[in-house]
Amino acid sequence: MKRLCLLAVLALAACGKADNDPGPGGVTVGEARALDDAAAMLDARRPPPEVLAPSASQWPSNAPSDAAQ
Template sequence: MLAVLALAGCAKADNEPGPGGVTMGEARALDDAAQMLDARRPPPELYAPSRTRLPQQDASQTANGN
């Protein structure tokens, strides 16, 4: 129990400087945000190139915004 209390006193405060010029609290928030984004990432098969060919448009249609 004493070891747990001793280690708790070694943690940096949220407003102390951390990596990359941000505070420890900001670094922790950035890490949490990165984990949330990673959890929401779509599966890799959605990134695979499609074998479906789209119909080609006439260049005059593209230039006119049609």
Template sequence: MHYDRPMRSLAFLPIAPALLLAACGPNDTDPGPGGVTVAEARALDEAAEMIEQRRLPPEALAEPSASPADGDTPGPQATGEQ
């Protein structure tokens, strides 16, 4: 069977919407994992990566002094109260 040129080009018309929709990604306001939007999940992932890349300086890991500073009040565990 021989189709003329205009008829062949119309054969792709029913497939075009499916191809166009397949190219669409998730919208930023679509629900994402954990009950947050896609944009919020992306922002949380970026923040977590920034925190993981940051390293503490060695002096930040030094052990704190054993005695509390003046003016600090002890919590309920230190006084024996419940």
């Protein structure tokens, strides 16, 4: 009985898609997984919004513009 259960578990484990099977968007399953992992890493490294907000002290309002020259 134990052997039958082990055989069933091993057979079901082999039912997943292989890395070289076609996946979404014309890439393989492995490539899609790698792209998802890379996107997650980039999202984790994104700086907070206040760092990306423009600063008023960076561009003084009393300076002449380049268009006037």
